[in-house]
Amino acid sequence: MQVLIPALPVIGPDLGVSSAAAQLVLTLYVLGVAAGQLLYGPLADRFGRRPLMLGGLVLFLVGSLAAAVAPGLGLLLLARIAQALGGCAGMVLSRAIIRDCWAREEAASRIGYLVMGMSVMPMLAPLAGALIEEAFGWRAAMLAVALLILPLLLLVWRRLPETLPAAQPLPGLRGMAGAWMALLRLPAFRALAAISAASSGVFFAFMAGAPFAVVQGMGHSPRVYALWFVAVSVAFLAGSFAAGRFTPRFGMRRMLRLGLWATAAGAVLQALLVLLFPPSLWLFFLPMALTALGNGVAQPSAVAAAVSVRPQLAGTASGLVGAGQMAFGALMTLLVGITEGGAGIGTSLAMAGCGIGALLALRGAGRGAA
Numbered sequence: 363m364q365v366l367i368p369a370l371p372v373i374g375p376d377l378g379v380s381s382a383a384a385q386l387v388l389t390l391y392v393l394g395v396a397a398g399q400l401l402y403g404p405l406a407d408r409f410g411r412r413p414l415m416l417g418g419l420v421l422f423l424v425g426s427l428a429a430a431v432a433p434g435l436g437l438l439l440l441a442r443i444a445q446a447l448g449g450c451a452g453m454v455l456s457r458a459i460i461r462d463c464w465a466r467e468e469a470a471s472r473i474g475y476l477v478m479g480m481s482v483m484p485m486l487a488p489l490a491g492a493l494i495e496e497a498f499g500w501r502a503a504m505l506a507v508a509l510l511i512l513p514l515l516l517l518v519w520r521r522l523p524e525t526l527p528a529a530q531p532l533p534g535l536r537g538m539a540g541a542w543m544a545l546l547r548l549p550a551f552r553a554l555a556a557i558s559a560a561s562s563g564v565f566f567a568f569m570a571g572a573p574f575a576v577v578q579g580m581g582h583s584p585r586v587y588a589l590w591f592v593a594v595s596v597a598f599l600a601g602s603f604a605a606g607r608f609t610p611r612f613g614m615r616r617m618l619r620l621g622l623w624a625t626a627a628g629a630v631l632q633a634l635l636v637l638l639f640p641p642s643l644w645l646f647f648l649p650m651a652l653t654a655l656g657n658g659v660a661q662p663s664a665v666a667a668a669v670s671v672r673p674q675l676a677g678t679a680s681g682l683v684g685a686g687q688m689a690f691g692a693l694m695t696l697l698v699g700i701t702e703g704g705a706g707i708g709t710s711l712a713m714a715g716c717g718i719g720a721l722l723a724l725r726g727a728g729r730g731a732a
Contacts (some may be wrong), residue, residue, distance in 0.1 A: 363391055363449075364483075365491040365507060367569055368584035369500040371577045376500070377435045381574070385699040388570060389692050390439050394446025395453065396688030402454040403681025404538045410526045411455045411462070412518075418451020419515050426508035430501045441504075450688075454681045461669050461676040462525040468610065469670065473662040475606040486595075489588035496585065541678045545671065554668040555683050556723035559690040561622060561657055561664070563716035564629050566691030568594075568650055571698040571709025579704030580641050590647045597651040601658020614663035621660025622724055626717030628653030633710035646706055653717065660720075 374384035406414045425444030432438035460472045494503045576587040632649035669679040701708030
């Protein structure tokens with residue numbers, strides 16, 4: 363997802379399309395991940411985690427190769443959707459596998475470590491993408507991603523066992539909708555899904571708007587953006603580590619509340635600084651680091667609590683939560699694409715709105731996050 367973000371201001375002119383059209387490279391990827399997660403959950407509850415994981419990685423490989431050679435925006439977008447549908451297998455199934463193997467509180471800790479590990483690539487991807495784009499063009503970044511999938515496929519094939527405790531009946535479209543509705547009827551699940559979506563929306567708003575604010579608004583290179591983004595990723599990494607270390611001691615509810623307050627505080631602070639002071643990398647990225655720290659703390663507890671509401675539907679719940687995250691994230695990328703003029707104002711206001719929304723959703727979580 364992140365490897366092409368520094369190149370967004372370059373992809374449009376290269377393909378002869380507008381900046382708003384180039385933004386679809388991110389938006390449709392996010393929507394593809396949202397749609398894919400709705401399908402992987404029920405299918406994994408029926409056919410198992412391992413075969414779905416392998417199939418998703420193969421699809422991601424094919425989509426990456428297609429994106430590298432796409433002659434125009436239309437085919438590039440189709441390839442990115444294929445990438446998304448394949449790549450989201452890891453997002454859904456890794457969480458479901460953890461819930462298969464560990465109890466609720468321990469699962470939150472394990473998911474914290476999982477998120478910590480997952481934050482390494484987003485930390486490196488923008489910088490790698492910027493360096494590759496400068497040296498070889500943005501298409502080479504798609505080839506690099508494809509090369510990374512090959513050893514991962516081998517690792518999953520040889521080392522990942524099947525963890526599904528008991529296969530559930532294949533629901534069909536009506537059954538899948540029934541499973542989704544059964545979860546959405548639960549107030550705690552709705553609140554936890556909203557928390558996860560809104561807090562993730564802060565990140566998607568930042569990813570969509572920050573490259574334009576830094577490259578076009580402040581006049582820096584994509585490499586400068588990528589280097590500063592490393593600080594954001596390190597903060598998220600630290601928050602995820604804290605979640606893994608301290609959730610068993612302090613409980614999910616307390617960690618969730620602490621993380622959401624930090625997320626909202628950083629987003630609101632950034633909006634105020636952008637509105638009141640001249641553009642500055644320090645003022646733009648340091649509040650975002652606080653937001654990232656809070657997100658790293660909050661997300662594992664929100665996800666672990668959501669997939670524990672109905673443990674027998676852990677895969678479906680994981681997919682539904684992930685789909686909500688990505689659908690809301692796609693909405694944020696569209697909103698920021700329309701409102702961001704390069705000064706960072708549209709980006710910061712969208713982030714602040716998401717952070718406040720996550721805090722409001724926490725009030726409805728009740729005992730589901732206790």
